[in-house]
Amino acid sequence: MADLTHLIQLLAKLPGFGPRSARRAALFLLKRRESLMEPLAAAMAETARQIRPCRLCGNLDTLDPCAVCRDPRRDAGLVCVVEDVADLWAIERTGAYAGRYHVLGGTLSALEGIGPEELHIDALLARCAAGGVREVILAMNATVEGQTTAHYIMDRLAGSAVAVSRLAHGVPVGGELDYLDEGTLAAALAARQTLKG
Amino acid sequence: MADLTHLIQLLAKLPGFGPRSARRAALFLLKRRESLMEPLAAAMAETARQIRPCRLCGNLDTLDPCAVCRDPRRDAGLVCVVEDVADLWAIERTGAYAGRYHVLGGTLSALEGIGPEELHIDALLARCAAGGVREVILAMNATVEGQTTAHYIMDRLAGSAVAVSRLAHGVPVGGELDYLDEGTLAAALAARQTLKG
Numbered sequence: 008m009a010d011l012t013h014l015i016q017l018l019a020k021l022p023g024f025g026p027r028s029a030r031r032a033a034l035f036l037l038k039r040r041e042s043l044m045e046p047l048a049a050a051m052a053e054t055a056r057q058i059r060p061c062r063l064c065g066n067l068d069t070l071d072p073c074a075v076c077r078d079p080r081r082d083a084g085l086v087c088v089v090e091d092v093a094d095l096w097a098i099e100r101t102g103a104y105a106g107r108y109h110v111l112g113g114t115l116s117a118l119e120g121i122g123p124e125e126l127h128i129d130a131l132l133a134r135c136a137a138g139g140v141r142e143v144i145l146a147m148n149a150t151v152e153g154q155t156t157a158h159y160i161m162d163r164l165a166g167s168a169v170a171v172s173r174l175a176h177g178v179p180v181g182g183e184l185d186y187l188d189e190g191t192l193a194a195a196l197a198a199r200q201t202l203k204g
Numbered sequence: 205m206a207d208l209t210h211l212i213q214l215l216a217k218l219p220g221f222g223p224r225s226a227r228r229a230a231l232f233l234l235k236r237r238e239s240l241m242e243p244l245a246a247a248m249a250e251t252a253r254q255i256r257p258c259r260l261c262g263n264l265d266t267l268d269p270c271a272v273c274r275d276p277r278r279d280a281g282l283v284c285v286v287e288d289v290a291d292l293w294a295i296e297r298t299g300a301y302a303g304r305y306h307v308l309g310g311t312l313s314a315l316e317g318i319g320p321e322e323l324h325i326d327a328l329l330a331r332c333a334a335g336g337v338r339e340v341i342l343a344m345n346a347t348v349e350g351q352t353t354a355h356y357i358m359d360r361l362a363g364s365a366v367a368v369s370r371l372a373h374g375v376p377v378g379g380e381l382d383y384l385d386e387g388t389l390a391a392a393l394a395a396r397q398t399l400k401g
Contacts, residue, residue, distance in 0.1 A: 014244075021232065028219070035218065035219050036218075047214040051244060052249070054207045055234075067208070067234055070210075114389075157268070
């Protein structure tokens with residue numbers, strides 16, 4: 008049982024898992040030894056061995072520079088700044104963006120003692136200063152920390168020739184007005200788009 | 205990204221996980237490569253390699269016969285019949301049982317076409333017929349399938365000298381009567397325990 012207990016303890020550290028669901032997952036795996044448990048162990052070991060952060064943008068990939076930074080069809084003049092690799096993946100899933108990225112690795116947070124030097128902000132400024140970057144899109148989360156970080160980067164880029172934009176705020180596609188918070192609705196009203204002049 | 209996509213697809217097969225939580229778990233793992241991802245991959249591979257079902261009771265363990273069946277301090281005359289290894293673990297966690305087990309591997313189900321030959325019922329009858337078993341405790345879930353299976357095993361053991369019991373039904377410890385279903389409450393009333401004669 009020692010191995011099994013160890014496995015359950017490790018599984019319980021996964022996000023969304025606790026001791027009970029970890030036990031359930033362990034048993035589920037044990038019953039699917041060949042179809043799931045062994046392939047998952049191998050995929051995990053292989054991914055851990057191969058995936059590294061991209062030295063240019065901070066994306067995680069088996070290649071360094073990553074596939075996004077290597078792709079000559081992507082616009083190197085457009086840099087989308089995100090908090091985390093998960094946000095980069097989310098934007099990639101839209102298929103609507105053909106520029107490059109810059110992963111900050113978090114947000115500024117006085118409470119948690121995260122200052123600009125803990126994030127990859129200097130690297131972003133260096134990319135902008137090196138030339139070739141036309142526009143920086145600030146795609147931080149619409150949270151206090153995200154917007155504070157966006158403001159800070161905006162300030163640092165104030166003297167630069169690079170254009171800076173941010174994601175639009177508004178009604179989510181499929182969203183019902185009745186269920187939206189006032190802030191979002193107010194932002195959608197203020198940023199209303201003209202249909203007929 | 206191919207490795208990562210493969211890892212996410214496998215993680216999404218875990219119980220309670222979907223595509224979104226699998227992505228989150230993959231990223232969580234990638235950020236904890238040495239502290240979690242590599243140990244988890246190793247623990248999973250090692251457990252998959254070592255753990256086998258016990259030939260006597262069906263428990264999963266690195267030993268065969270399992271640690272429960274090998275333990276000379278446990279009463280071999282008492283056999284607790286459970287649907288699944290998870291139920292065996294649940295009973296072991298109580299620390300209140302010092303007998304052995306028999307794992308059926310499921311319940312009878314006409315709907316899903318599971319008959320007695322799909323479960324380890326013959327092996328249980330053989331254990332009882334071989335002698336040495338004094339009492340069989342039917343610890344199936346209190347569901348229709350569980351109780352049907354318990355009745356079936358009871359019938360098959362009718363001619364045997366082995367005593368058969370089942371778990372008590374009643375008010376769960378910490379349970380509030382107001383929130384209990386009528387069936388449980390009726391069972392608790394019927395099985396009321398005398399405090400003073």
